[in-house]
Amino acid sequence: MYLNCHTYYSLRFGTFSEKELLRLAQHNEVTRLVLTDINNTSACLNFVRLAPDFGITPILGIDFRNGVDPCFLGIAQNNQGYLELNDFLSYHLHEQKKIPPVAPKFSNAYVIYPFEKILLNEIMTLNENEYVGVSITDLRKLPFSRLISWKDKLVVQQPVTFRNKNDFNAHRLLRAIDNNVLLSMLDKSEEASEDEKMFPITNLAAAFSEHTYILENTERLLNSCSIFFDFSEKKPPQNLNTYQGTKEKDEALLEKLCREGLAYRYPNGGKGITERLEKEMKLIKEMGFVSYFLINYDIVTEARKRGFFYVGRGSGANSVVAYLLRITDVDPIDLDLYFERFINLYRTNPPDFDIDFSHRDRPIMTEYIFKRFKNVALLGTYVTFKERGVLRELGKVFGLPKNEIDILCEGRQNQSNLDDISRLVIKYAQLIMGMPNYLSIHAGGILISEKPLHWFSATHLPPKGFATTQFDMVIAEDVGLFKFDILGQRGLAKIKESLDIIRYNRPEASHDLDIHNIRQFKKDPKINELIKTAQCMGCFYVESPAMRMLLKKLEVDNYLGLVAASSIIRPGVAKSGMMREYILRHRDKSRALEKGHPVMLDIMPETYGVMVYQEDVIKVAHHFADLDLGEADVLRRGMSGKFRSREEFEKVRLKFIENCRKKGEPDQIIFEVWEQIASFAGYAFAKGHSASYAVESYQTLFLRTYYPLEYMVAVLNNGGGFYRAEFYVHEARMLGGIIHPPCINRSFDANVIYGKEVFLGLGYLKELEIRVIERIVKERKLNGNFYSLEDFLDRINISIEQVGILIRIDAFRFTGVNKHQLLWKAHLLLSGKGKIDHPKLFPPKHQNFQIPELHTTELETAFTQFELLGFCLCSPFKLMEEPPKNSRCARDLKMFLNRHIDIYGYLVTVKNTSTHHGKSMHFATLVDQQGEVFDVVLFPPIAAKYFFRGKGVYRFYGKVVSEFGFLSIEVIKMQKQDYIPDPRYADMKMSTKVFSNKEKQV
Incomplete structure (x- = not known):
């Protein structure tokens, strides 16, 4: 009987989750329920997934509103109707258009207009699929309105937004936050009515007992609605089924590409390659993942055509097929990567490929994917209210002064000294914390679906300009949609720009430079010595103080050591105490035999019986606790925290303990091993992922070893890394570079190198306008260098404030004139005009001003650099x-x-x-x-x-x-x-x- 139910995905309006809604309905003996969040479908799929657990038949709809002003409800008769509703909502969200007061003609969805809207709008007739909603409050007005005669068109519309008074109060606070007003100033029209609650079904029926036809109409409508999404373990994938149109064509193409890849990757053959390939191909076909591989192949092939650098990583790096298709550059046979981490018959989801592109290339590749394939959307995510943020927001709406809000946010308050308002802030912060605040975009997930994406949810259009789903990756996987991860990474831009810089700065050294010659890099003693001594400033993933410390402690001087270090540094391994234990066993091999469990040593000999990689969890669960590979994979997924609260994860945990006890393992060992697994918490890397990172680390280490200045300039030009720009400038100086402040004749927006001389970019001058920089570079390119301040002012349209910045940073030092004298001259030349509007056809003749001789000290220069650059160039x-x-x-x-x-x-x-x-x-x-x-x-x-x-x-x-x-x-x-x-x-x-x-x- 409840056609209009809201969850907290009615953003900054609703007050509880879809699971709480179902629990509430079960408590009130409701058996059919319609979820209608306001202009949002985020909760819909999970609502359908969870409903059977509560004995409830789920129905989906949307509460279409402009702000809080209701227009009408749309209720899907079936999945086709849900698609229609999502199409309609998405169009209005994308185009930022208001919802019209009258609904379009839906073929497979009902429309329910609010009682008040029909009265006010004087709508005289309704279509066959359209109804008028009557709430308990509306029953008092019904007998006295013209709608009393519309008996066939009246249905129960008792909105559900709250469970209790606390929810209502939280709702008011959310509305005040949304409107950015004090709670006392919140307009009543912005609030829902306090009686938007769910009553036991018998009470609802009693309220409408004098109008039983309304109940009958509502029952008939509900019974005609049915929605279905497959959430079973054996569900078919919902991704694009075929790459070329048929399964047979796809399989033939994959086999052909693998044969070609064998000749490229293994020109001299290799032991076990054919057997491994056959094993993988068989499973990939059986699991229906052929198109998934071919789509990833399409993406990386296009990237290579465009000359874009990329790194393929994730669990897919454990696959030789991925290596042959050049999706990844990690040889899984060489590294003995665990195939079952990548794919097994029990695993329903395809392998995870994270494909990193330069932050500059990624938007282009995303656009390519949207144009290349149909039914594409970015994957959504929710930004929730965090503790400090919600305390600050609630403090504002309650009118607390800033200093009191700061004290609450920093947790410095003495509970016994809090006033009533502060206590209310803390109370409601606990209730609101964790609720979704707004919709955002997953870091890199893209969905490519067989069906239209609106089959699953509406989409919105964030500033990036690509359609984005209103659900996240967890529910996407539940329904059979598996993401393609297209990520942006500055490290790749540094490599690419380094090569460009080397070509112009050291053309003679660039001819034989092959940045993909990883096999040679791994053997290079100079590179390995850099790793061992932790001289890795600017290098991908290995430059942080923590990594520098770990490399020295492990005395890493080879590729495999770096692969292990890349995962050991992760918080999961460190938190479990395994980082320290690994270091101890690495430095004293006898300790592994003394401390390690024999089964663990047998499973993980290369890491001394210590769990370091994600696949170690599968190995331990399978060999130590006798879980099958499917159960072990549930553990792996549970480590991420996304599924940890799920019942299936808890069942596997209990079976892990039970199996170990049956084998006679003491509880101390069982729980010690379990704690190691639990502490990974999604932070440990798959070995293939670590190997991919190590490859990129070696590429950057190669550049730092043989082209250090060019590489440091590229690092600076791409946003630096772990440290401030100042320290990459310092490192360039330590590596033999001669560092110059910006110069109008030699600098560009970014940094530039000539031989060993590095000229800082004009872009470092924080107050210098970008349009001024563009004018300088363009004019210099067209008409050559500037030879004096007068020449510069004749050719560049610039204000006295902007030219003052350039003079003060010594950008005119080539003139040999002291900058104090130049500043006097600039003021005299511009003489109150503010700026010279040039260029002119014939440059004017300038008066020769007599300016006293002035001097600048090194200390003055240093402090000016501090002011304009943010750092000085002297010690x-x-x-x-x-x-x-x-x-x-x-x-x-x-x-x-x-x-x-x-x-x-x-x-x-x-x-x-x-x-x-x-x-x-x-x-x-x-x-x-x-x-x-x-x-x-x-x-x-x-x-x-x-x-x-x-x-x-x-x-x-x-x-x-x-x-x-x-x-x-x-x-x-x-x-x-x-x-x-x-x-x-x-x-x-x-x-x-x-x-x-x-x-x-x-």
């Missing part, structure tokens, strides 16, 4: 008010091992973290006076006394310690060092002081 140690009292550096740490050291460092980065007891501690990386990096740690007692106050030079006193050969300083005392006063303003202050004294004397 920051030169700017200290008091020069360093010693010259100790990172190289001295060995001499001070287990002793105390006094050392200065310029802050690179800080990681703030907490102990298990919630106490703060800090890890920091710094640059010493010689430009080398070192690390310090502040344990909780010290972190309680000292903290880092932004970038600058710090002085440390502490003990040098070694952990697995990695040296760091446990800080005892620290102090930030003062810079000298900015000389540009010091003179001004002195002048003011002198003038003030003279004034007093007068």
Whole structure:
């Protein structure tokens, strides 16, 4: 009887989930139920999936509204009707058009107009599929309205939005947040009526007892509706079924491509390749994944045609078929990658291919996919209300002052001192937290469906301009839609741009350069020495302080070691304590035999019996706990957290424990192994994924080894990496580069290199307008370099403020004229006009102004660079008010091992973290006076006394310690060092002081 039910996917309106709606309906003995969220279908598929568990027949619809103003309900008679409703809603969302007051003629959907709308709009007739909804509140008006005679057209429309008073209050708060107003200022028209509740079915029937025909009409409508989506384990995939039109053609093409790939990948043959290929092909055909492989092949082939770099990774990297099709560059036979992680007869979902493109190429490839295939959409996701965000929003709508909101958000409040308003904020934050706030886009998921995407949900159109589903990847997989991951990555842009830079800067070295020669890179002693010594600044995935620390502890000097390190660094392995155990066993092989379980050592000999990769979970579940591969795969999926709450995951967990007990394993071992599995929590990599990352790491390490300056320029031009741009500039200098500030004759928007000279880009000048940069570059290209300030002003349309920025950063230093003199000259030349509107046909003659000789100091230059670039190009140690009292550096740490050291460092980065007891501690990386990096740690007692106050030079006193050969300083005392006063303003202050004294004397 309930045709109009809302969940919290009626965004910033509804107050509970689709599961809670079903639970509520079950409690009230409702057996057929219509879900009609407001202009949204996010909950629909999961509602259908869950409904049988509650003994409820699900029906789908949409509450079409403009804002909160209701227009009509659309209720699908069947799946075709649901498609019609989704088409209609999607059109209006994409075009940002208002919902019309009158519904179109739906062939397979009912339309229900609100009682009040029919009265106000004077609609005299309704189509066969159209009805008028009557709520319990409307019953009082019905006998006195003209609609009393429309007996065949009246149905029950008792909206359901709340369960109780708390829900209603939360609804009002959500509406205030949505309207960005104080709760006290919220217009009543923005709220739903408090009586939008679900009553027991008998109570509802009693309310309409004087109008039984309304109940009969409603029953008849409900009984004529039926919706079906297959959520069974044996459901057929809903992705595009065939690539070429028939299954036979697809299979023949896949076989042909694999034969061609064998000649390319294994020109000299190889042991076990044919057998592995046959095994994979058989399974791929049986599982119906042929088209999935061919679509991925199509995408990467197009990328190569366009000259785009890409990296194929994910569990699909375990497949030799993927390697032969050049979807991935990881040889699964060479790495002994576990095939069952990639695919097995129990696995219903296809392998996961993550294809990374440069952030510049990815939009082009996405557009290609939308044009190449039919029924394409980006995968949606939901941004939920997070704790701090919802506290801040609720604080605003309750009218709390900012400082009180800040205290609540930071958790600094004393519960006993809270006033009533603050308590309400905290109470309702707990209720609203976790609710969806707005729809967003999955990081890279694209759906390519056999059926129209609107068969499954409506789509909206985010700013990227591509249709996006209103459901997420979990429910997509449940219904048989498997995503293609097309991701953006700056690392690939760095590689591509490096090659372009090498071609123009060192053309003689670029002829034989093959960036895909990974086999040779793996054997290169120079590259492996960089890894071993952790000299990896700017290199993909291996440059962070944590990775640098791990590489040194493991003494990694080969590809396989780097593959393992790429996964060990992940939070799941670290959290379980397995990172430390792996390091211990790696450094002392006898420890593995002493500490490792014999079965675990047998399963994972290369990782010393320690779970490092995702597939290790499958191996352990299968061989240690005797789970079949299907059950083991449920564990693997459960690790991601997406399915952890699902009942099937809990059943497998219990079976894991039961099977181990039957084998006689003690509970201590069983639960220790289980905790390792549970702690992975979706953070561990598949081995093939780690191997793919390691390949890209080796490519960037190769470039850093043999083309360091070109590579650093490319890193800077693509947004840097883990660190600020300043430190990549510093690294370029350490690698032999001569760094220049921007120059109007030699710089572009981005950085550029000539030989060993690096000119910073004009784009670093934060206040310089992009259109000015474009004019400079364009004019220089057309008419050559500028030879003086006058020549520049004659040719470029520019304001005095903008030319002042260029002069102050020394962009005119080629003129040999001091920048103070140039600033005077610019002001005199522009003489109050603001800017010169050029170019002119004949440049004017300029008056030769007599300007006194002025000077600029190095310190002035440094502080101007700080202001305009965000960093200076000289050593920051030169700017200290008091020069360093010693010259100790990172190289001295060995001499001070287990002793105390006094050392200065310029802050690179800080990681703030907490102990298990919630106490703060800090890890920091710094640059010493010689430009080398070192690390310090502040344990909780010290972190309680000292903290880092932004970038600058710090002085440390502490003990040098070694952990697995990695040296760091446990800080005892620290102090930030003062810079000298900015000389540009010091003179001004002195002048003011002198003038003030003279004034007093007068």
